[in-house]
Amino acid sequence: MAVLRRDLLLTLRRPAELMTTLFFFVIVVSLFPLGIGPQPELLREIAPGVLWVAALLASLLALPRLFAADHADGTLEQLALAPQPLSLSVFAKLVAHWLTTGLPLTLLAPLIALQFDLPASATGVLVVSLALGTPIFGAIGAVGAALTLGLRGGGVLTAVLVLPLYIPALIFGAGAVEATLGGLEASGHLSLLAALTVFTLAFAPWAAAAAVRISLD
């Protein structure tokens, strides 16, 4: 689809934006072992929460990229006037956004999880939970980003709007990794997280498209 291809091409042409997000993720996560010192027990315990919160904040950092530029240069108007539904275009943008934000974060996570001395089983669950959770961050964030289009200080407002909605994903995602660390089955957490992902992906593009129309009015 044209929108997906173009968004991926734009990110390739300007890799600095993608790098900012990843660098932020790596730095934030790395600060904890440095600040706490060599206490493997404690580090293992906080790892799920730290990695998940860092991934969440990194996703938040990438949100303005989703619509702001297209809003400023008139592309969003053209998308709203295209013969295909706007929610479909929004979905294509979300896929492109995830491929350039959520997927790299997920792939990077096992590498920086080494600093926390996570066992292999927990690292595996971490990757799966982030793969399921990062689309939620993008999709819910898209609604917030669309609602605050054209507002001054929209970035902060987006954070205030969407952060509370990220909490369920954070609880189940970090909970899955913690369960594995505690020797329990993670499948319960992961199933709930997957259900949340499906639900969000079904409704968020539609809600974000409605929000875009409101901000164009």
Place this chain on the structure above:
Amino acid sequence: MLEVSALAAARGDRVLFAGLDFSVPAGGLLQVTGRNGTGKTTLLRVLARLVRPDAGEVRWNNTSVADLGDEFFAELCYLGHAPAIKDDLTARENLAFSAGIAGVAADAAAIDAALAEVGLTGREMLPGRVLSQGQRRRVALAQLYLGQRRLWLLDEPLAALDSEASAAFVERLGAHLHAGGVAVVSTHHEIVPPPPATRHALRLGAGQAPAKPGSDTDFPGGRAAGSQRNG
């Protein structure tokens, strides 16, 4: 083709226009004039269904556009103030993307031909960021050479264009009208399409500016618009 009845729009507390009635037949051009801030852009955005009017309705082929779905958008070409040009994409990629989201099938040859029509031969591979304002506008206008969309809503299409490009645009507009298309153009420049087309004028902002003598039928306040043959 395009009919408007009792249309009203306000921005905040300010009523931009109210009780607007006009109709533009196939092959007709409606030129919207008026001072800055009198609602030219808002009118075009209402016609394009981007903004909901406060009252009244817009009909296309005798059907209210509110009831029309994608078939209305498939016939519509709206060019706003912002030319929708990405700095990091080349002129060719920008145009190909615009055609892609508008659902216009255009192969590489058609894209290059359209860019040639707007005088950008040899600049197809330049990224948007090195194009001048006028060249960006030309890339946006190149869309008019792709596909057969019957309703053109153009907001200040001549802004930043040189006289040569303006003349080429008027020629293209004439061909569009001759083929039975409809165009609503907001501009400060007088556009005179070639003879068979009918030209209507609509002046927004009643009582703020005197009607320009010598121009076509003028309707201060936008009460109604009639038609007058040119040439």
